Every structure is written in C-alpha cells, then in structure tokens.
Amino acid sequence: MKTIYLILTIIFAFFIVTFSQFNSEVVKIKYYFIDDINVPVYMLIFVALLAGVIIAGFFGVVERFRLNRTISRLNRTIRDLKKELRANEQPPVVDQAQKN
Template sequence: MKLLYTIIIMLCVLFVITFSLDNTETVNLSYYGFIDVTVQAYLLLFVSFGIGVIFAGFFGIAERWRLSRKVAGLNRRIRKLEEQISRGNASTEGEEIQAQDYRE
C-alpha cells in the first residue's frame, strides 16, 4: 500500500512540474485600480487551488467539531439512561423515554 501512495504522489508531482513548465505565460490581475499584479498562469492556478484547499479544511474542521459535540451529547444521554436502568427506574413498556433533539 505504501508503494501505491508513493506512485500516486510521484505522479502528482510530475503533473505539477509539467503543468508549470507548459503554462509560463504571464497574466495581468487588476481589481478596480487597487491591485495591479502580473503573475504566471500556473502560479495563479496553484495559489487559487491552495486557498480552496484551506477553506475546505476549515469547513471540515467545523463539521468535525459539530459532530463531536453531538456525539458527546448523545454519550451523556446514554450514560443517563444506563444510570436509570441500573437504579431500577427504567421505563416500563407503556412509558416512553423522551428523547432530546441534539441537532444544532
């Protein structure tokens, strides 16, 4: 499996190098007179891609944090129900346990 990862990484590096060598044209970036920069096309694409990866990472971190809070709340609920069962306060067949909604 490690060999497969190495091959995939090598192919990605080869793609980046060949893409960079083939797209060396310069691009003029301007924004209402505030920004006037000339950069190479491959650099513009790589920077844009990198910024997108960073934003996606932040959204992934936020989603993971939200889910971990939800799991913690559900674990607290499980502990509470297990304590009720161990004390003998478990609900009978006719009673329903009121479930809390942990969606946030």
C-alpha cells in the same frame, strides 16, 4: 502501501511540473486599488486551488467539532438513561426454599 504512495506522489509532482511549464504565460491582475500584478497562469491556478483546499479543510474541521460535540451529548444521554434504568430495576427475588 508506501510504494503506491510514492508512485502517486511522483505522478502528481510530474503533473505539477509539466502543467507549470505549459502554462507559464503571464496574466495581469487588476483589483481595485492594487497596482497591476503580473502572475503566471499556473501560479494563479495553484493559489486558487490552495485557497479551495484551505476553505474546505476549515469547514471539515468545523463539522468534525460539531459531530464530536453531538457524540459527547448522545453518550452522556446514554449514560444517564442506563443509570436511570439501573435505579428503576427491581432487585432479584431469591426463593428461600431453593436456598436451604
């Protein structure tokens, strides 16, 4: 598994390096009051990708917290229902004839 991870990491790094070499042209960014900023195309794409990963990760964390809260609530309901079931259970009847 470590070998596969290493190979995939090397391929991904190679892709990043070649992508940045082929897309090194400069793009001028204008946004409201910010002065013109010159940024390479690959940097703009990587920043957009990073922003997407961060936003998706944030939503994933929020969803995980919501699911953990739901699981806790359902486990509490199960525990309460089991207690109620035990409280309403009739004790076993022992036949005196079998005991002697």
